[in-house]
Amino acid sequence: MVCVRREVFLPGTPGVPAAVARTGTGTAPCQCRAVRSWDMETSTEDASRAHTGDTAAAAPAPEPGAAPAAGPPLAVVPPDSLSPSRAGDFMQCPLLYRFRVIDRLPEKPSEAATRGTLVHAVLERLFDMPAGERTAPRARSLVPAQWDRLRASRPELAELFADDPDGERLARWLAEAERLVERWFTLEDPTRLEPAERELFVEAELDSGLKLRGIIDRVDVAPTGEVRIVDYKTGKAPRPEYAEGALFQMKFYALVVWRLKGVVPRRLQLVYLGSGDVVTYDPVLADLERVERKLHALWEAIRRATETGDWRPRPTKLCNWCDHQAHCPEFGGTPPPYPLPLRAAPTGAGAQGRMGPD
Numbered sequence: 001m002v003c004v005r006r007e008v009f010l011p012g013t014p015g016v017p018a019a020v021a022r023t024g025t026g027t028a029p030c031q032c033r034a035v036r037s038w039d040m041e042t043s044t045e046d047a048s049r050a051h052t053g054d055t056a057a058a059a060p061a062p063e064p065g066a067a068p069a070a071g072p073p074l075a076v077v078p079p080d081s082l083s084p085s086r087a088g089d090f091m092q093c094p095l096l097y098r099f100r101v102i103d104r105l106p107e108k109p110s111e112a113a114t115r116g117t118l119v120h121a122v123l124e125r126l127f128d129m130p131a132g133e134r135t136a137p138r139a140r141s142l143v144p145a146q147w148d149r150l151r152a153s154r155p156e157l158a159e160l161f162a163d164d165p166d167g168e169r170l171a172r173w174l175a176e177a178e179r180l181v182e183r184w185f186t187l188e189d190p191t192r193l194e195p196a197e198r199e200l201f202v203e204a205e206l207d208s209g210l211k212l213r214g215i216i217d218r219v220d221v222a223p224t225g226e227v228r229i230v231d232y233k234t235g236k237a238p239r240p241e242y243a244e245g246a247l248f249q250m251k252f253y254a255l256v257v258w259r260l261k262g263v264v265p266r267r268l269q270l271v272y273l274g275s276g277d278v279v280t281y282d283p284v285l286a287d288l289e290r291v292e293r294k295l296h297a298l299w300e301a302i303r304r305a306t307e308t309g310d311w312r313p314r315p316t317k318l319c320n321w322c323d324h325q326a327h328c329p330e331f332g333g334t335p336p337p338y339p340l341p342l343r344a345a346p347t348g349a350g351a352q353g354r355m356g357p358d
């Protein structure tokens with residue numbers, strides 16, 4: 001398949017290719033196909049695993065918030081890769097990382113996280129339609145069907161609205177999802193976008209052997225080859241002093257793309273549907289090298305904790321949203337027996353000093 005494409009620009013991002021619009025057939029090779037030849041795609045199963053975070057190939061962990069899979073218990077294996085979410089878990093609280101990655105304790109589905117998944121699905125599916133049909137009413141109309149689909153694929157979500165017999169709370173929740181979808185149209189114009197990739201699973205192995213993986217919401221590629229990585233957030237943009245934490249995930253993806261393709265993405269873009277903000281950052285190679293060093297240090301700390309079983313709780317305000325207080329010593333709980341072989345911690349290892357995103 002061949003196509004002719006034209007570069008388009010969005011207001012507020014002068015000089016940066018917002019996306020590539022397909023304008024009809026022609027003779028130039030389609031860049032979308034070139035991007036698809038990155039070989040970064042994988043099966044739905046792999047994608048789901050990557051949403052989970054770093055897991056072992058032999059025994060994928062259930063998605064946080066998902067009920068444990070039926071059937072025989074999965075073998076417990078040490079983590080072998082890192083995703084932005086799980087890196088964030090370890091930086092927030094090493095014990096939380098253990099509960100999610102090693103013990104794989106189940107977590108209750110949350111309305112906010114599930115709404116985020118629903119909105120992401122709608123935005124992704126909208127691009128299946130011809131550009132001219134990607135309107136806000138059309139996008140809103142996708143919400144109920146995508147919710148049905150999501151519920152069918154994750155039966156545990158039924159418990160979210162089990163105590164809502166008249167459906168009032170569900171109706172409010174769906175209306176909020178529609179509002180978030182609608183707000184996207186004030187921030188981007190999907191009739192002028194032709195993403196090279198959506199929900200793209202990426203995985204790269206660094207020279208050290210550390211595997212990085214994740215799922216990128218959207219990749220735009222200009223005819224010049226410039227790459228823009230886009231991530232949708234259904235929450236509000238953080239205050240400027242916390243922006244670095246939010247950008248960590250994007251720099252992680254940029255590092256993976258750079259390691260896979262040798263291309264430093266031109267722009268990283270966070271689209272906050274909750275507050276109607278767009279945060280962009282144009283990374284340089286030094287940013288990615290810094291993130292790579294950071295991830296190596298993080299991985300070394302995770303590796304030491306895995307071997308020694310020394311996963312320290314780090315209480316913060318975020319504990320209010322932690323599903324594992326019943327197992328956490330900070331809240332009078334006891335962790336389950338450690339399921340991996342132990343090695344004595346080296347004296348003065350200092351394995352779990354506070355680590356920030358950058």
Ligand code: SF4
Binds near residue numbers: 322324329331
């Ligand atoms: S309750 Fe807080 S300290 Fe305990 S595991 Fe959860 S996040 Fe960590």
